[in-house]
Amino acid sequence: MKRNKFLFVKAWRAPRDVLSLMKKKCKGRVLNLCCGDSLIGDVNVDLKPQYPQVIKADILADDFDLKEQFDTVVADPPWNWDYVRRHKFNKVVGKHLKDGGLFILNAPWLPKYKYDILEIYIPFVNGGFQSNITAITIAQKRIKK
Numbered sequence: 001m002k003r004n005k006f007l008f009v010k011a012w013r014a015p016r017d018v019l020s021l022m023k024k025k026c027k028g029r030v031l032n033l034c035c036g037d038s039l040i041g042d043v044n045v046d047l048k049p050q051y052p053q054v055i056k057a058d059i060l061a062d063d064f065d066l067k068e069q070f071d072t073v074v075a076d077p078p079w080n081w082d083y084v085r086r087h088k089f090n091k092v093v094g095k096h097l098k099d100g101g102l103f104i105l106n107a108p109w110l111p112k113y114k115y116d117i118l119e120i121y122i123p124f125v126n127g128g129f130q131s132n133i134t135a136i137t138i139a140q141k142r143i144k145k
């Protein structure tokens with residue numbers, strides 16, 4: 001009898017094309033928030049690290065502060081975060097990003113407030129597990145005058 005073959009992938013992992021585009025767009029020193037399985041930052045942070053080099057932290061905790069500002073912050077956060085968590089997350093990104101730095105976000109929402117959106121990519125989604133529309137946004141933090 002012929003057996004079916006299955007290929008298992010982690011449903012929450014960003015597709016390789018998405019990760020490689022995000023990585024390609026980074027510049028300078030990179031902070032990767034909510035990194036999951038993808039180590040595309042110089043510094044990678046997650047609540048549940050999968051690798052020893054990942055910093056274990058709740059990035060939404062009031063005392064979360066790496067005491068460093070980066071040239072790029074890249075993030076693929078949980079897509080079901082409500083408005084309050086998205087707002088907190090935005091503040092955390094702002095705190096860790098240099099003026100003029102890049103914020104590269106893969107999410108079903110766009111960066112708000114202090115950012116100019118440079119590019120938006122809509123990845124092809126085949127209607128699987130999460131058939132919401134998402135965008136990879138490349139945004140630049142405005143320089144304070």
Ligand SMILES: C[S@@+](CC[C@H](N)C(=O)[O-])C[C@H]1O[C@@H](n2cnc3c(N)ncnc32)[C@H](O)[C@@H]1O
Binds near residue numbers: 014077
């Ligand atoms: C969509 S997954 C990221 C997937 C990643 N891009 C990949 O390809 O593996 C979201 C990640 O956010 C992490 N996360 C959720 N809440 C968090 C929090 N409050 N602080 C830090 N990380 C968090 C989860 O542990 C999970 O790894």
